[in-house]
Amino acid sequence: MSSQDTVLVVGAGIGGLASAALLAARGVPVTVVEAAAGPGGKMREIVAGGVAIDAGPTVFTLRQVFDEIFADCGSALESHLTLTPATVLARHAWGDDRLDLFADPAASEAAIGAFAGARAAAGYRAFRAEARRIFETLDAPFLRAPQTNPLGLTWRMGWRGLTDLNQIRPYETLWSALGTHFDDPRLRQLFGRYATYCGSSPFLCPATLMLVAHVEAAGVWLISGGMHALAKALEALALRHGAIFRYGAPVRDIVIERGRAAGVRLASGERIDAAAIVCNADPAALAHGAFGAAARAAVAPQPARGRSLSALVWCANGIARGFPLVRHSVFFARDSAAEFADLAAGRVAADPTVYVCAQDRDAKTGAGAGGSERLQIIVNAPATGDTAPLTQAEIEQCTQSMHATLQRAGLTLELPEEATVLTTPSGFNGLFPRTGGALYGPASHGWAASFRRPGSRTRIPGLYCAGGSTHPGAGVPMAALSARLAVACLLKDRVSTSQSTRTAMPGGMSTRSAPIVASA
Template sequence: MPGEVVVVIGGGVGGLVSAALLAARGCDVTLVEAAAGPGGKLRAVMVDGEPIDGGPTVFTMRGVFDEIFAACGGALDDDLTMRPAATLARHAWGEARLDLFADPAASEAAIGDFAGAGEAEGYRRFRAEARRLFDALDRPFLRDTKTDPITLGWRMGARGLPDYLNLRAYSSLWRALGGYFRDPRLQQLFGRYATYSGSSPFACPATLMLIAHVEASGIWLIDGGMHRLALAIEALGRRNGVRFRYEAPVREILVERGRAAGVMLASGERLAASAVVCNADPAAIGAGAFGPAVQRAVSPMPPRRRSLSAMVWTAQTKTAGFPLSRHNVFFSEDYPAEFAALAAGRLAAAPSVYVCAQDRDDHGHTSVGHERLQIIVNAPANGYGAPPTEAEIDTCRRQMLDSVSRAGLSLDLAPSTVLTTPHDFAAMFPSTGGALYGPASHGWAASFRRQGSRTAIPGLYCTGGSTHPGAGVPMAALSGRLAAACLLKDRASTSRSSPTAMPGGISTRRARTAPTG
């Protein structure tokens, strides 16, 4: 909308997408970010002079980004080089291994070889159910504004009534998986998708099995790492006129005559605007991090509803003894005990471990001696108060190494390895306690309780992985699109211009993030 002045707070995926789409529609957009470059959680960590992905590592739902780039007059392939992965991930339980593939027939055959024909048949039924749930919720929930259960049923319509009545919201994911798989290892494997939203498979609804369909529909490997995606969206925004101001933290969101009117930076500079899009965890707004005038713009989130955090090691190291793929999961021997410890606010004594081998190609090959790894252990979001002691860090590191060594993987982590703890994440993302996914998806109503694009203050909008429709890179992008669409629709309704649809409808050292601007 020509003449509309918008300030976007935060350069995560949601903020970058909102800024690019609004600028493409003729808005005057300035994005302000406290860090030195774009990305937010989609960040790079420098280790021995090399950038290593320190945030999300799995790129799915490419079509969402193709549509966003097209809506802004660009093409994703002009800014990024990527290729589809044939192998989705490698999973290990001690010496036992199982790969999943982009080809569902190959995955089915691998499961049959691993656990028998009955489990392969269970996988077929599980895959069909995951797809049904995704197809049912994609347009009326994931790609539309936040809703309530009754409105969701109305959006799904008469044809969608059978799906609406069977969204699997009242059964836990873990319990539902028992209806498809008798092998507890396969229950672990597919229950792990709950952690994609920082949740427990024992507490989240079975609806989340749709995440398995998202991943099975295609993973893309981005040359140079996932953080390049943030740079690509930033470049898209620049081409459409977005101004980016880094190392410019916001002290306060300004409110005049009952509506958002701009921001005040920590430096004291005021940036006037007719609308503000906040790409921060809504918990920060509710906690007063952006001033008392907007504190009641969102519903408060109690700490008990926080999603998981993580202990994340980024390293350049030599590996031996296990044939790493790009994405690897080493499962604990006792999944219930692991998540019981996390629920009690403790690290698991024998954790599951995720390893992203960033330099591995789709065949598991690497041409480098010291390869770049990101290693993740789930942790409670208790990143407030005193940071972990060196003894606690050493214990966690030893437990992580013990977990991967059971599968034969040997890691020699150099002193240059960077560890990011929940305490570090809490410092980077205030008022979260280090939670990486906003609120956990526990209970049938969790998805409906997430903050939507609109807030209680006119002209103030929220976006990011902590808002509707949920956590993850594609969900954050969809939230950015929704925030932009809501802003334009609201302004059009109060102006003389005719409302129009959004084009391209998408209907161990402490951590240091590398400057990527």
């Protein structure tokens, strides 16, 4: 294998795995180097109480994105995974008040009507239609296309560009826009929570993020074996086409020679040469020197104040009593404004919203668990794991607040110490250096946030970025889309470079290859 042909993928998260599979399926020699012992990145699993528990993303949406990747690699998603559609999308609780959302939109509308009245049901119908319109407006020209600026997006939208751009409501906050659909503060709180899917605040992010509601309403799938099985399936797909995986191989430096990426140097001192590199790490790690001084110029530095949220995540083989959990259950804080004000001030909320994933509950009703079951519990936290790690007292207070929120709804969790693993923002910063523990890259605050997110190409030729911290954004399907975009850019540049390589001129001298201009 020649280093002149090899592509190195740094990191085996979803973006890196999808990049490796897509490149290998096209006959490109690929080597993946990963610091961890196995694939997945944030889509990891933890052994607690003798059982493997998903410790990262828990919701699988936009299945079509992965159907397309597996098809492009000559396979089918269902050949690798057993998928079951969820009938109940999530159960929501405000103390004694409960509301389920369903895969069937008519069932969700009826449930909202019974919960908050006919006006609320009509508001949901209008909200769902608007969320779908925003998603469909942005899907092809933004989510599936390279990073651009507002003018570029307007041009891609065609002759209705300015009209369509205004209709995605980029200049209103999500919280404000939800007020036009819902009078009931509980419903505003419920749908405002979609901002946290990309680690943001509904009081600061644009109303455009209503599209997340459409993504979830379009279908949630449960994966047999858990979400980590998706990472293993992508690894198998890449291996099938000849990709090489090297685990336990942290990268010390990305080697830059003659102004372009030329390989990596591992922590062991070994150098691996390559024609190009796909970096599946948070671009903040590049910008702040985690991959060496020379690679810092690849992307613009990202201020800590612009980070997305982190979290405290408990993974436990525990016992749930009282409240009838489904696979996905959300227990809301009493005051959203106070909750997000605490987070914005750099502290864990005194009265937090709590998400519980009960991984052993079935796809339809949530029934099936008995005795000990696999649980993942999430409380949002500021991404200050590098500068202001939580003290033990703060962690204990957050744990008590988490249980208090659950107990208001009648849920008691028994989380045995020997069967529970807690990851804090400082723990996430250790896993994903130079991020402070931010789990979603930069926060989506303000109308321009999506345009400031790093794109596939970096400022260094031959070095590309993929993952949920790059364009088009956070989330499992978005990370996979970023891989598709990175691969398309790399292959396009590869052809351009090969067409302009140094050639011998009769009776004369060789000419240099044309320089490649990097774009964001």
